[in-house]
Amino acid sequence: MSGFSRREFLGAGAALASGGAAAPEDWFDRPMRWAQLAFVEDDPVQYDPKFWIDYVRRVHADGVCISAGGCVAFYPTKIPLHYRSAWLKDSDPFGELVTAFRQMGLVVVARTDPHAAHQEVFDAHPDWIAVDAQGRHRRHWASPEMWVTCTLGPYSFELMTQVTREIVALYQVDGIFSNRWAGSGMCYCQHCQKNFRAASGMDLPRTSDPQDPARRSYIRWRQQRLFELWRLWDAEIRRLNARARFIPNTGGGALSELDMKAVGELAATLAADRQARRGLAPPWTNGKNVKEYRAVMGRKAIMGIFSVGVEEPYRWKDSVQSEPEIRLWVADGIANGFRPWFIKFSLTLYDHRWLRVVEDIYKWHHGAERYLRNEEPLARVGLVYSQQTAAFYGGERAREKVEDHILGMYQALIEARVPFEMVHDGLLDPQRLARYRLLILPNVAALSGQQCEQLRAWVRRGGNLLATHETSLYDEWGRRREDFGLADLFGARFNGRVEGPMRNSYLRLEKDPVTGGFHPVLKGLEDAGRIINGVWRVEAAAAGLYPNPPLTLIPSYPDLPMEKVYPRQPKTDIPGVFLREVGASRIVYFPWDIDRTFWEVLSVDHGMLLRNAIEWATNEEKPVTVTGPGVLDVTVWRQKESVTVHLVNLTNPMMMKGPLREPIPVGAQKVRLKLPAGLKAKKVQLLVAGGAPRTEEAGGYLTLTVPSIVYHEVVAVDV
Numbered sequence: 001m002s003g004f005s006r007r008e009f010l011g012a013g014a015a016l017a018s019g020g021a022a023a024p025e026d027w028f029d030r031p032m033r034w035a036q037l038a039f040v041e042d043d044p045v046q047y048d049p050k051f052w053i054d055y056v057r058r059v060h061a062d063g064v065c066i067s068a069g070g071c072v073a074f075y076p077t078k079i080p081l082h083y084r085s086a087w088l089k090d091s092d093p094f095g096e097l098v099t100a101f102r103q104m105g106l107v108v109v110a111r112t113d114p115h116a117a118h119q120e121v122f123d124a125h126p127d128w129i130a131v132d133a134q135g136r137h138r139r140h141w142a143s144p145e146m147w148v149t150c151t152l153g154p155y156s157f158e159l160m161t162q163v164t165r166e167i168v169a170l171y172q173v174d175g176i177f178s179n180r181w182a183g184s185g186m187c188y189c190q191h192c193q194k195n196f197r198a199a200s201g202m203d204l205p206r207t208s209d210p211q212d213p214a215r216r217s218y219i220r221w222r223q224q225r226l227f228e229l230w231r232l233w234d235a236e237i238r239r240l241n242a243r244a245r246f247i248p249n250t251g252g253g254a255l256s257e258l259d260m261k262a263v264g265e266l267a268a269t270l271a272a273d274r275q276a277r278r279g280l281a282p283p284w285t286n287g288k289n290v291k292e293y294r295a296v297m298g299r300k301a302i303m304g305i306f307s308v309g310v311e312e313p314y315r316w317k318d319s320v321q322s323e324p325e326i327r328l329w330v331a332d333g334i335a336n337g338f339r340p341w342f343i344k345f346s347l348t349l350y351d352h353r354w355l356r357v358v359e360d361i362y363k364w365h366h367g368a369e370r371y372l373r374n375e376e377p378l379a380r381v382g383l384v385y386s387q388q389t390a391a392f393y394g395g396e397r398a399r400e401k402v403e404d405h406i407l408g409m410y411q412a413l414i415e416a417r418v419p420f421e422m423v424h425d426g427l428l429d430p431q432r433l434a435r436y437r438l439l440i441l442p443n444v445a446a447l448s449g450q451q452c453e454q455l456r457a458w459v460r461r462g463g464n465l466l467a468t469h470e471t472s473l474y475d476e477w478g479r480r481r482e483d484f485g486l487a488d489l490f491g492a493r494f495n496g497r498v499e500g501p502m503r504n505s506y507l508r509l510e511k512d513p514v515t516g517g518f519h520p521v522l523k524g525l526e527d528a529g530r531i532i533n534g535v536w537r538v539e540a541a542a543a544g545l546y547p548n549p550p551l552t553l554i555p556s557y558p559d560l561p562m563e564k565v566y567p568r569q570p571k572t573d574i575p576g577v578f579l580r581e582v583g584a585s586r587i588v589y590f591p592w593d594i595d596r597t598f599w600e601v602l603s604v605d606h607g608m609l610l611r612n613a614i615e616w617a618t619n620e621e622k623p624v625t626v627t628g629p630g631v632l633d634v635t636v637w638r639q640k641e642s643v644t645v646h647l648v649n650l651t652n653p654m655m656m657k658g659p660l661r662e663p664i665p666v667g668a669q670k671v672r673l674k675l676p677a678g679l680k681a682k683k684v685q686l687l688v689a690g691g692a693p694r695t696e697e698a699g700g701y702l703t704l705t706v707p708s709i710v711y712h713e714v715v716a717v718d719v
């Protein structure tokens with residue numbers, strides 16, 4: 001539990017434990033394509049409503065999100081401190097669009113943004129403004145005539161509650177989507193000081209070290225406060241319109257701050273706000289986002305917000321991205337279960353190139369809709385992420401110590417073409433895990449005794465496990481244990497030391513003296529003799545009998561001067577991997593940071609070793625095997641009357657850094673799909689290329705060849 005009271009959400013959790021499918025009268029599961037029209041302040045006098053209404057109709061969007069208020073009101077608000085657009089005069093651009101889209105039968109959600117306020121708010125209530133560690137009120141970093149608000153104080157709890165109520169009462173919208181509602185960093189205002197002291201008896205923390213008791217309490221308190229705000233706004237909205245909900249812009253993976261388990265219990269539907277990739281983000285990042293959300297949302301609808309612009313730190317918000325970049329980003333999101341949601345800031349257009357691209361994507365999506373209403377993923381591998389590990393073990397270094405392990409494992413799974421899901425470490429109960437065959441713990445260092453027990457129970461039920469590095473070596477608060485919490489499963493004990501960063505260290509490949517051959521986890525590496533080691537390693541020894549480990553340590557030796565570069569200890573018996581078979585289960589434990597090093601160095605040997613280890617540990621044929629050249633993201637889904645396989649072509653020289661210049665079609669892919677038990681294929685189609693491929697069906701498997709993939713192909717099998 002990432003610093004949040006379990007009891008607090010037990011009620012909500014029980015109601016949604018069955019996966020949380022929306023009741024039939026709810027709208028949440030209905031919209032498949034969203035359009036977000038985000039006004040800028042001078043839009044009221046210059047935007048063309050007819051153009052946008054027509055565009056939304058053309059792209060078959062069935063949900064819209066329109067800017068209403070908060071920082072700037074785009075309707076004639078009566079609330080004194082609620083700032084109206086200086087261009088509003090007596091118009092109501094928000095209301096105009098709401099009426100038009102209502103008439104078209106669309107779901108209509110209003111956008112608010114509470115993070116910034118104008119001078120008159122400051123003048124009336126200086127205590128509503130965020131305060132920095134030096135006690136100064138915070139001016140807005142990008143619009144210095146404005147002020148940053150304190151989200152945990154009366155600005156949100158009082159003024160924004162009134163705004164929320166007014167919008168729902170006047171327009172009966174289906175929901176309020178609030179952007180930047182969770183604050184803009186640490187606040188030292190009088191309300192935060194007083195409220196935190198009342199809750200914890202402590203002063204606000206001055207350090208970001210999660211082992212500092214005040215910081216630890218603050219991490220919990222801030223979440224409690226935000227969930228309080230969420231419940232307040234949600235209750236006020238529902239009081240005025242029972243069908244409507246608060247939809248916070250929130251959520252993410254290990255590095256996200258609000259406990260995702262609680263988020264998943266509270267939210268009726270969510271939109272993941274990852275607008276495009278930037279820097280060195282791979283294009284599969286969009287698919288990863290949806291997997292992280294689905295881990296806690298289950299069957300509930302998840303929208304993927306994408307912008308059409310360049311998303312680098314310099315924030316060219318009016319820019320337009322290359323067509324291949326938009327297409328690949330959205331394709332990977334759709335393949336992983338997102339319902340696309342485009343956002344356009346400023347309804348006055350400077351660059352029209354994106355319009356046709358989004359229209360094409362949405363029209364295809366509309367035509368293929370019945371194959372995109374996924375009921376469940378058929379993946380058998382679960383990749384665990386842990387917010388408590390990031391918060392309390394990773395702290396300020398969480399990106400490197402936690403997220404980079406996940407990213408390396410993710411890349412290895414993509415390269416191995418293994419369909420997989422992500423699993424939240426707060427949801428390891430038997431019911432949630434039942435669909436899986438293998439759980440992967442990529443340096444999930446901080447696990448409670450109860451979580452360790454859940455994993456033990458998983459193995460007792462025949463589940464397989466692959467873990468790396470410091471997994472379970474810390475408790476849920478990031479305090480180091482004497483030994484691994486999962487020592488008994490790993491068959492390893494901790495020797496008290498972590499070595500690193502290591503240079504010039506290797507792993508020796510050992511034959512099994514009994515069979516005279518190499519273990520299957522070394523497949524493809526038989527001629528190597530040795531491979532490079534990782535950078536950090538936990539000193540771990542076998543807890544019981546572990547003769548002939550297939551990988552053994554060659555300790556670091558000098559890498560300069562060149563005359564001195566020779567191994568001082570060419571052979572040890574220190575295992576580089578622990579492999580066990582316990583009952584029906586297989587367990588793999590790598591004491592070194594194979595996943596993190598793979599992310600940093602992308603060693604082909606490490607990728608191969610991970611693929612082999614995943615394959616050995618899973619110990620069954622994949623639900624779908626795709627053979628052919630290139631790098632593909634492969635996902636497999638069940639719908640009510642069909643099964644689909646998505647293939648996203650990530651093969652591109654620009655894969656690891658955008659934007660893509662051109663798509664590079666990948667050659668023929670042989671697809672071997674396991675049909676769910678007792679089902680027969682009635683009709684098989686390729687939803688992008690069109691047409692019906694030649695298929696063979698034998699032994700419950702369907703095989704076919706996809707001749708080529710530009711961005712994305714979907715094999716749709718009616719059953």
Ligand SMILES: [Zn+2]
Nearest residue numbers: 150187189192
């Ligand atoms: Zn504050």
